Amino acid sequence: MKILIKNCNLVSMTEERKKYEENIDILINNETIEKVDKNIDIKDYDKLIDATGKVVMPGLINTHTHIPMSIFRDTLDGYGLQEWLNDRIWPMEDKLNEEDIYYASLLSCIEMIKTGTTCFNDQYFMTNAIISAATKVGIRAHCTRTLMDISGDIEERLEELEKLINKYLNSDMVTINVGIHSLYTCTKECVERAVDLAKKYNLYVHMHFAENSNEIEDIKKLHNTNNPINLLEKYFKDIHLVLAHCVKIKKEEMQSLKTLDINVAHCPISNLKLGCGIAKINDFIKNEINVSLGTDGQGSGNNLDMFEVMSYTALLQKGINEDATLLPAYEVLKMATINGAKALNKESKIGSIKEGKNADLIIVNLKSEKTEPVNDVFSNLVYNARGNNVETSIINGKIVMENRKTNIQNEEEIYNKCKTIISSLA
Amino acid sequence: MKILIKNCNLVSMTEERKKYEENIDILINNETIEKVDKNIDIKDYDKLIDATGKVVMPGLINTHTHIPMSIFRDTLDGYGLQEWLNDRIWPMEDKLNEEDIYYASLLSCIEMIKTGTTCFNDQYFMTNAIISAATKVGIRAHCTRTLMDISGDIEERLEELEKLINKYLNSDMVTINVGIHSLYTCTKECVERAVDLAKKYNLYVHMHFAENSNEIEDIKKLHNTNNPINLLEKYFKDIHLVLAHCVKIKKEEMQSLKTLDINVAHCPISNLKLGCGIAKINDFIKNEINVSLGTDGQGSGNNLDMFEVMSYTALLQKGINEDATLLPAYEVLKMATINGAKALNKESKIGSIKEGKNADLIIVNLKSEKTEPVNDVFSNLVYNARGNNVETSIINGKIVMENRKTNIQNEEEIYNKCKTIISSLA
Numbered sequence: 001m002k003i004l005i006k007n008c009n010l011v012s013m014t015e016e017r018k019k020y021e022e023n024i025d026i027l028i029n030n031e032t033i034e035k036v037d038k039n040i041d042i043k044d045y046d047k048l049i050d051a052t053g054k055v056v057m058p059g060l061i062n063t064h065t066h067i068p069m070s071i072f073r074d075t076l077d078g079y080g081l082q083e084w085l086n087d088r089i090w091p092m093e094d095k096l097n098e099e100d101i102y103y104a105s106l107l108s109c110i111e112m113i114k115t116g117t118t119c120f121n122d123q124y125f126m127t128n129a130i131i132s133a134a135t136k137v138g139i140r141a142h143c144t145r146t147l148m149d150i151s152g153d154i155e156e157r158l159e160e161l162e163k164l165i166n167k168y169l170n171s172d173m174v175t176i177n178v179g180i181h182s183l184y185t186c187t188k189e190c191v192e193r194a195v196d197l198a199k200k201y202n203l204y205v206h207m208h209f210a211e212n213s214n215e216i217e218d219i220k221k222l223h224n225t226n227n228p229i230n231l232l233e234k235y236f237k238d239i240h241l242v243l244a245h246c247v248k249i250k251k252e253e254m255q256s257l258k259t260l261d262i263n264v265a266h267c268p269i270s271n272l273k274l275g276c277g278i279a280k281i282n283d284f285i286k287n288e289i290n291v292s293l294g295t296d297g298q299g300s301g302n303n304l305d306m307f308e309v310m311s312y313t314a315l316l317q318k319g320i321n322e323d324a325t326l327l328p329a330y331e332v333l334k335m336a337t338i339n340g341a342k343a344l345n346k347e348s349k350i351g352s353i354k355e356g357k358n359a360d361l362i363i364v365n366l367k368s369e370k371t372e373p374v375n376d377v378f379s380n381l382v383y384n385a386r387g388n389n390v391e392t393s394i395i396n397g398k399i400v401m402e403n404r405k406t407n408i409q410n411e412e413e414i415y416n417k418c419k420t421i422i423s424s425l426a
Numbered sequence: 427m428k429i430l431i432k433n434c435n436l437v438s439m440t441e442e443r444k445k446y447e448e449n450i451d452i453l454i455n456n457e458t459i460e461k462v463d464k465n466i467d468i469k470d471y472d473k474l475i476d477a478t479g480k481v482v483m484p485g486l487i488n489t490h491t492h493i494p495m496s497i498f499r500d501t502l503d504g505y506g507l508q509e510w511l512n513d514r515i516w517p518m519e520d521k522l523n524e525e526d527i528y529y530a531s532l533l534s535c536i537e538m539i540k541t542g543t544t545c546f547n548d549q550y551f552m553t554n555a556i557i558s559a560a561t562k563v564g565i566r567a568h569c570t571r572t573l574m575d576i577s578g579d580i581e582e583r584l585e586e587l588e589k590l591i592n593k594y595l596n597s598d599m600v601t602i603n604v605g606i607h608s609l610y611t612c613t614k615e616c617v618e619r620a621v622d623l624a625k626k627y628n629l630y631v632h633m634h635f636a637e638n639s640n641e642i643e644d645i646k647k648l649h650n651t652n653n654p655i656n657l658l659e660k661y662f663k664d665i666h667l668v669l670a671h672c673v674k675i676k677k678e679e680m681q682s683l684k685t686l687d688i689n690v691a692h693c694p695i696s697n698l699k700l701g702c703g704i705a706k707i708n709d710f711i712k713n714e715i716n717v718s719l720g721t722d723g724q725g726s727g728n729n730l731d732m733f734e735v736m737s738y739t740a741l742l743q744k745g746i747n748e749d750a751t752l753l754p755a756y757e758v759l760k761m762a763t764i765n766g767a768k769a770l771n772k773e774s775k776i777g778s779i780k781e782g783k784n785a786d787l788i789i790v791n792l793k794s795e796k797t798e799p800v801n802d803v804f805s806n807l808v809y810n811a812r813g814n815n816v817e818t819s820i821i822n823g824k825i826v827m828e829n830r831k832t833n834i835q836n837e838e839e840i841y842n843k844c845k846t847i848i849s850s851l852a
Binding site for chain 2: 114273370
């Protein structure tokens, strides 16, 4: 299948950092971006998309989420993290079955597609149901079977994870990674077993880290250490590590992280809502640590609109550092695209619009009351465009949304199904 | 004209703080809410709106903005406040004519209507053009002719303002207030003349205050004082005061403000983007100071979507105070509605859905990928709904938007006009 996109305004954050060109054509051949140029003059396309006056940019990459948590939207207000998990979420999660997980994930996949995300990095359980939903909608999925051993049997979970790894070893659209819940819910043994698995299959590890102050205290106790930051060096040498949150890493501790292969998945909205604080993203960048973005699950992150996450990311760093010149918009767009690809070990495949890469891209219409006039396209995308400005999404060369219609016939049916699920858990 | 709204889910923040009722009918008779009840059974309506499953809530009140600044959207990235004003904005503003102001304001009025705002509190110049745009779209306008005397002639400006006051003395839809730019751009004489005018006509004063650290230093010099906070007591005794920003008011200074009639117009997005910081809203509330919300102009505030402002307001206070229980969603909805009405001295007329009040209300559809499932309607409105979920808006009993169509025939023409204006200023 050949798709020809005509006349777009191309936005792409590559090694040269920032690119904006008008009147560009893009030729997609099966799953690949074949050509990016002015006036591509071919006739044998299967599908022509006129993108005159519209932005085409790489699909957004959500590097930390829990997509079955869509059904827990708006259940948090007024709770702290530990209280919310212990008293509300975990008792409800215990009652979830595979069908619940499938429909809850389907809702999230629809939400992601309709807000410009083309790839997500998840951490949950009943992973086959999550993957089924992702496959149904056509979104690129990075999944795991989350490991933890302060409650539950680690052997069974490791076995489940290894089965998943083998099942999707050669998949284009599904990548399995090793999910460690956190160092306050996993003992030394559990972490070491997980790391062994990551090494055996050359996978990255995806873990919550330094989300709030309580967590730091709990890690100290469980791992009998005064310095949880040092545990990273102890456990994860030579491991590609995606660390969600990192709110409680201090400036002076960052230096010591530079010897490790660490990627910070920044989830500013979730961190604020849970009262965790604000991660020092500007300092991670200064220390040349790769920062990507995530929504977290909807329970704490509200929704999966990565445009909102971009806006919060840029504004918070300017605000808390009292410096309006920090984090220009294109840097934040990088975080949501190419840095995300880097975090997920997929830099050569996705994250920018480049000949030879997989065709994961979105068409954004900035002709709207909240975005006009467009004086600076990078700023406009970060601060004013939102998921609903995304018109069309293409993932791995397939159109998964066109003019805001996904391939799910009746979205309202999914909404109703999810309402029934959450009622059944209360 | 009688409008009957059937079967809505009513959200209204009144004296009892929080109200949610399902299957409510609302009868609007000319400009007034005549009845709010279950099963209103009349036949002589002129217009029936079926709001089954939809939220009806008071229209949002934006208590600090500069609506002609729509054309400066996305011009700020990388500048500090004073630099941006001196080097970019003021030279461009000098070239604006009445027609420019009219079209730029029209764009903002469309943006406000389409994102759920039904009343705004502005500070700018060429005020007649702003009022013309507001009248065209049908939005409730609180305007002024901004006063300052460190540059320009104060006599002419005062005269212009007094003319406006007299012209709109008996208007329902247009209210003139006394706009003082700030204490760093207005001398003692200018402030005193402005206050005299406010007393003569019993008007409130709308002023920028304590936006950033530089400002505090400049006020100290211009007014020869060590304590700018004390100036409020000196100049504004017995004046109803709307103070935009108040970022640099410390906790311990709030006590002394309680003897004054102060309303804080919190503009969190603008404050972050300009690198000013984060106002201590939670402490203002503890000190029983009325807090309302504002977007500021688009140059610094990005857009006029008050739903975004609500989300930032709630999340920032939880985050910086590291306490997830602070500012429950309904408190933030109050700030955007009834507290805004209080700030603008219109509490008896607007800000809640109550029999006898003016009919300023919006119909919000929460059936969307970012808002489903709705587990808590207050949280959903604050954290997930955005301007684009607003379907229909009624102001002073007139439908100004229905199913997302305003009474402006060709919005794209206005967009194009605004593009031309900004090009002509560069």
